[in-house]
Amino acid sequence: MAKAAIPPRSHGKKMERPKSPFATFQRILNYMLPYKVQLIFVVLAVFGSGLSNVAVTYLLKPAVNQYIVPLIGQKNPDLSGFKQLVCCMAAIAGGGVFCTYLFNRLMLNVVTGTMRQIRIDMFTHMQKLPIRFFDTHTHGELMSLYTNDVDTLREMISMSLPHMLLSVTTVISVFVMMLILSPLLTCLVIAVLILMLVTIRLITVRSARYFAKQQQALSRVNSYIEEMAEGVKVVKVFCREERIKQDFAEHNENLYLQASNANTCANILMPVIGNLAYLLFAVTSMAGGYLAAAGRMDLGTIAAFLQYTRSFSMPVSQISMQLNAILSALAGAERIFHFLDEPEETDHGYVTLVNAEISKDGTIAEVPYRTGQWAWKHPHHDHTLSYTPLKGDVVFDHVVFGYNSKKIVLDDISLEAKAGQKIAFVGSTGAGKTTITNLINRFYDLRNGKIRYDGININKIKKDDLRRSLAMVLQDTHLFTGTVRENIRYGKLDASDQEVYTAAKLANADAFISSLPQGYDTVLTADGVNLSQGQRQLIAIARAAIANPPVLILDEATSSVDTRTEALIEQGMDMLMKGRTVFVIAHRLSTVRNADKIVVLEHGRIIETGTHEELIRLKKRYYQLYTGLFELS
Ligand SMILES: Nc1ncnc2c1ncn2[C@@H]1O[C@H](COP(=O)(O)OP(=O)(O)OP(=O)(O)O)[C@@H](O)[C@H]1O
Ligand SMILES: [Mg+2]
Structure with a gap:
């Protein structure tokens, strides 16, 4: 039997990786091309959302240095300038919220339209495939292209891509701002951050292993249920209900164990990241306090810098997760494109069947309406046509x-x-x-x-x-x-x-x-x-x-x-x-x-x-x- 051209899915044995991520991504972009104006707005809105955050935080510095510190201890402080600044910060933050809403909303249009086109192309292509293709691929294989792969692709386009872009924008802009504010403290943040990333990596590698096992156990349970539902009559005829209940219990127990392992591991990830983020905050605060006491840094800078450390650690830890989601969606997209590239049923036929009127002397005339009589229309090299009555020889x-x-x-x-x-x-x-x-x-x-x-x-x-x-x-x-x-x-x-x-x-x-x-x-x-x-x-x-x-x-x-x-x-x-x-x-x-x-x-x-x-x-x-x-x- 011909080897299946659609690459097999890995069934959770290891993280799926696309073979040619860039080419696949290029093809996805081609599908999104009709929405290019919306996409430009999405990118602008993502930048807007990320940068507004950075800008608001940066304004903390003048807020503290020019207004809060000088105003401390004054009997009748003049708050008008401070109020203006706060309004300005609120306006920028509001703009950021609007940008976040805008890119999510626009992506919704882009993703539903793109998915509709991909499904149309897949189904149209499926009608053109030769019978031989269906001999060599199971229905389950085909169905999971339409369900799993299309679904992960949808999630990637609507969620992972814009959020990845947002994370990267935030990380880069925050990093630049931190460098501007204090190169010394930035070095400290980077050191703690490396510790954080190593810890995250250790946990995710372990949890990925457990998740793979959980996935295997889950697919075993699912296929067992499917098989038993299909074979229900045979089970009843041979009175094997008790036996299959035991088998099922075994598969289910295994799933229970693997799922608890995987989730225990995954559940500690968030608290660990959270605590490390606090550690980063505490270390930076202490170092900042020391520098301020030594007169080498003003309070406004420390306030803004501390805020930046908070908005830095989250996207850094999220980038690797988003990258994984994107890679596994690209692997699914690759399968979809392989399917779309399957050669169609070839047809070099040029003789066609037409409605005909056959007169008594045997001459055949092609007519555009239904006569109940048919003829083969045979075009020749010299551009002449001949007609043969359809008989059924x-x-x-x-x-x-x-x-x-x-x-x-x-x-x-x-x-x-x-x-x-x-x-x-x-x-x-x-x-x-x-x-x-x-x-x-x-x-x-x-x-x-x-x-x-x-x-x-x-x-x-x-x-x-x-x-x-x-x-x-x-x-x-x-x-x-x-x-x-x-x-x-x-x-x-x-x-x-x-x-x-x-x-x-x-x-x-x-x-x-x-x-x-x-x-x-x-x-x-x-x-x-x-x-x-x-x-x-x-x-x-x-x-x-x-x-x-x-x-x-x-x-x-x-x-x-x-x-x-x-x-x-x-x-x-x-x-x-x-x-x-x-x-x-x-x-x-x-x-x-x-x-x-x-x-x-x-x-x-x-x-x-x-x-x-x-x-x-x-x-x-x-x-x-x-x-x-x-x-x-
Ligand atoms: N899609 C297929 N791919 C590969 N081999 C096939 C396929 N379909 C049939 N065969 C093989 O071709 C041979 C002839 O099969 P075919 O279906 O023509 O038999 P049949 O005479 O119609 O039998 P039956 O009376 O059981 O319907 C069999 O050996 C079968 O294993
Ligand atoms: Mg037969």
Whole structure:
């Protein structure tokens, strides 16, 4: 199987790191480009918020030196200048608050818009991916791109990025101001700060280890719950409730232990940072007091400097946490971009399917409206066009195919299905029956050989048009959330109610649908869990019947319905399929008896072909299968 191109997530074993953070960041910025004006305002507002803080603190110095100290001891102090200064400080602080509100508010617009675009791109791209991609990636993998990775990216853009910028602005500006106020005290602050950072590092390394273990334990508990919810019937059938309760208790106990370790460690981080910040404050106060006593520093400078030490330690300790959040979001974003870079299903087809009017002498005219007749429109090198009527002739010409390079699944398959014929494939499980039908609609490309549809190599036909001309009932039926009527109409979106009823009657589904509580308006949920397996198949057959295409492929379409219903469906289908080609795959050989051609497959090779009578007369594998001498699967 092809190696998955989306890098696997680390499942909490260690901190995730992006491989090319700058390139990834560049792509995220490209997504944010439509909001560049808002982003400019965000950056300005972040600067405004950080700098207003610094400015207010700096004004403490003149406040103390020019007003508070000279005014001490005066009987009738003149407070007018002081009041002006306080008003000025309040105005700057108010501006800072407004800037903080502004950048948070603006980021909200930017992030919701960016996320909407990323989700649109992901979903649109997913529709264009080849079936092979879905063979090699689990649904869980895909879902976690849409949930976890998109979510961490959202958090990074809306929270971590602006706050990181704010922290950096604050740290740099405060540092510069501290240097201006007192280089000596700044050296002292840096020394205590290094001690603080080392302590934080020691604690976070430990707690990261515990958090990784907690994450592993959590994912074990989650996957156990998921598995047991899915397998609930098997658990009950074998009465294993007690056993799984014990297993769950073990997983849960482990999670409890790891979570307490991780949180104990994390919980001491904040108090430690807090206490170290007080230590820094105390040491700076003492040193400042000493310098003031020695007459080397004024009180205003000390007041402002002390305030700066307070607003310095917090952002310094936060920068490393914000950086971690940004890096792990970039790792998630990298997975999203890998997904977006997955090669799309290629289509070099140029022959298209058009509405046609075919006159009595056989000339074909393309028309823009629906006529019920179709033709292949074939452009040529000399810019001329030719039209071929859509009939439903399918020819396999020495087809070789394998899902991967190691194993050949179909080997040298040649067969011809004339328009209007019913071709049946029989053979044991894994013989390659479904694979053949997957090749007709170009879910996969052939390794060798050709398939011709109405004489045209299917590689030349545009995939959409090719698939429009075929209707399939897949081996694993899938119904969408919606009413029964909507599910049947999926085969032809503009079908009238009458067409829906006719198709349902043909598929012999009308009787059971009418007996549902809301009839055709009954809502089916989660792939039709409220229906039986056979009922689901009947709806799938009606959905294919309403499309009314020249080629119909039924893969085990009637395997879950009773034999009487099956016979009725067959009668309906035979009526519908007059003049059309049908490929049927059936385990029950009674259904293939009236086929024009029966193809017996074994290990990807055709071993017998012929009508029922011919094959019975041949007295080989089909005869053995039919008479029960050889089991089908
Ligand atoms: N998506 C896939 N990727 C890789 N191998 C596959 C895939 N689908 C089928 N195969 C392999 O191809 C072979 C043929 O499978 P196929 O589904 O065509 O069998 P089948 O005749 O339809 O069987 P059944 O009667 O059980 O439906 C099997 O060996 C199977 O393991
Ligand atoms: Mg199959």
